Amino acid sequence: MEALVMMLTVFVLAVFVGFEVISKVPPLLHTPLMSGSNAISGVTVLGAIIATGAAVTTGMRWLGFVAVVLAMTNVVGGFAVTHRMLGMFRRKK
Amino acid sequence: MLNLLYLLAAVSFIFALKMLASPKTAVVGNLTGALGMLVAIVATLYAGGVVDFPTVLAGLALGSLFGALLAALTPMTAMPEMVGLLNGFGGAASALVASAELVRVHHTPEESLGLVAIIAIALSLLIGWLTFTGSMVAFLRLREWLLGGRPTLFFGQHWLNLAIFIAAVLTGVLLVQKPEVGPPFYILTALAAVLGVGLTIPIGGADMPVVICLLNSYSGMAACTTGFVLNNNGLIISGSLVGASGIILTNIMCKAMNRSFTNVLFGGFGATVQEVGAAGPGGPKTVRRGDAEEAAMILESARSVVFAPGYGMAVAQAQHAVKELADELTKRGIDVKYAIHPVAGRMPGHMNVLLAEAQVPYDQLWEMEKINSLFPETDVVVVIGANDVVNPAARTDSSSPIYGMPILDVDRARTVMVIKRSLNPGFAGIDNPLYYLPNTMMLFGDAKKMVLELAEALRQL
Numbered sequence: 001m002e003a004l005v006m007m008l009t010v011f012v013l014a015v016f017v018g019f020e021v022i023s024k025v026p027p028l029l030h031t032p033l034m035s036g037s038n039a040i041s042g043v044t045v046l047g048a049i050i051a052t053g054a055a056v057t058t059g060m061r062w063l064g065f066v067a068v069v070l071a072m073t074n075v076v077g078g079f080a081v082t083h084r085m086l087g088m089f090r091r092k093k
Numbered sequence: 094m095l096n097l098l099y100l101l102a103a104v105s106f107i108f109a110l111k112m113l114a115s116p117k118t119a120v121v122g123n124l125t126g127a128l129g130m131l132v133a134i135v136a137t138l139y140a141g142g143v144v145d146f147p148t149v150l151a152g153l154a155l156g157s158l159f160g161a162l163l164a165a166l167t168p169m170t171a172m173p174e175m176v177g178l179l180n181g182f183g184g185a186a187s188a189l190v191a192s193a194e195l196v197r198v199h200h201t202p203e204e205s206l207g208l209v210a211i212i213a214i215a216l217s218l219l220i221g222w223l224t225f226t227g228s229m230v231a232f233l234r235l236r237e238w239l240l241g242g243r244p245t246l247f248f249g250q251h252w253l254n255l256a257i258f259i260a261a262v263l264t265g266v267l268l269v270q271k272p273e274v275g276p277p278f279y280i281l282t283a284l285a286a287v288l289g290v291g292l293t294i295p296i297g298g299a300d301m302p303v304v305i306c307l308l309n310s311y312s313g314m315a316a317c318t319t320g321f322v323l324n325n326n327g328l329i330i331s332g333s334l335v336g337a338s339g340i341i342l343t344n345i346m347c348k349a350m351n352r353s354f355t356n357v358l359f360g361g362f363g364a365t366v367q368e369v370g371a372a373g374p375g376g377p378k379t380v381r382r383g384d385a386e387e388a389a390m391i392l393e394s395a396r397s398v399v400f401a402p403g404y405g406m407a408v409a410q411a412q413h414a415v416k417e418l419a420d421e422l423t424k425r426g427i428d429v430k431y432a433i434h435p436v437a438g439r440m441p442g443h444m445n446v447l448l449a450e451a452q453v454p455y456d457q458l459w460e461m462e463k464i465n466s467l468f469p470e471t472d473v474v475v476v477i478g479a480n481d482v483v484n485p486a487a488r489t490d491s492s493s494p495i496y497g498m499p500i501l502d503v504d505r506a507r508t509v510m511v512i513k514r515s516l517n518p519g520f521a522g523i524d525n526p527l528y529y530l531p532n533t534m535m536l537f538g539d540a541k542k543m544v545l546e547l548a549e550a551l552r553q554l
Binding site: 021043090 | 099103109111113114122123126134141142151159163164167179180187193197200201317322323324325330331332333337339443455458
């Protein structure tokens, strides 16, 4: 119970921080915001690493392996494409 | 110690999102987020109880390779698909982690999971798999490999979705009561996958910005539930940040279309095709048809020109041509601006990215609210592949399905040029009175070809 309350507290506060931070992003940058936050949602790779690293059966190891690959594709693809996109935004010289 | 490093990563994500709010700090912000992720991954490898390093490292390497290739090779016009695809990957990964955790408990019953973790596993399976299949439908649809752009709504779709959802919840309850790899686990997985398809299929091409935002939000929530499974605050914080960000963007998109969230989700907007064409209720309407030479002459004598791009510009990959035309105009001392509607294109900010790719400076990109007051003083507006977002019926015709939607008031400019393939209505299937206005000139043809012809005609003058 204690742990649940703690986790819920973290969850609720993080949602508020999220709302606060994102509402200030201008439409100009909505696509990089999406791909950037997309990369952050790949954070599930941490869970995938833990699950794969502690696999007790072959089945679990395979599930974990696929999860690591997919999540890491999400992370690297997301951050890299955001970087590429942001590099194109420039002011009038 | 591990949790402390996760906190550091979470803080870096918050800074990353914060810095993405301005083009000046965005690059550093994105790198900050990437660095935070690197720290979290290394910390997990070091202190996460990993035994089987070869499998984990192979997975990380393979994923990095795929990710890097996707990021480097995807053209800017395909960004909506790419984001959609990656959303799906994140969702699937979360669901797989929850599945793996269930397998572990199944084989080591002595380490029983808490009730919270089991409920979180069920939720993670549901959200994760529906994010995955939903994203795949969105991806296939954006590629136009499936169903085209029109919404597909068959009779009773929403009731069927509701029934599947209820069945999924009931199966989830069974799974929570007896957490093992058995029929409830497989059934829940299958139901979630079907639900993802059922929820996405009725939503049409023009509503894709909303779907992409929503799936983005789901992928964050899936990561968040995985955090509850593993009792991992790093995942909970990051997942909820993304969940919140997706919801906000969804909301902004809905407002820009003057539609409620539920209407987009359940509306099947534009599923019924209206009978439209040049012969409307008031008899046959006439359009003024122009050619490149005539249009170039009008452009040359203008002082201010505004481009209003839409999805058609993306399809025709016309952004570089538009920049070329804009350069010709600027050379002649004509003021050039771009009017960007929030839902123009297939994802939020789609037009901005394409024009940035064509090296249009971002201070020439104007948001709808700011540019609308300038249209009455604008000499020429060139509409390129946009339809519903410039449809004055949204302002005047209360019977129109898009009535009340905020639009770019291009019809208030002195001259409007519309570059379009034909008089066919857009994705929403709504006739556009803009085309029949006396100050509108229709330029029929492929967006890219026509814009290049205009630039050429301008040079010939």
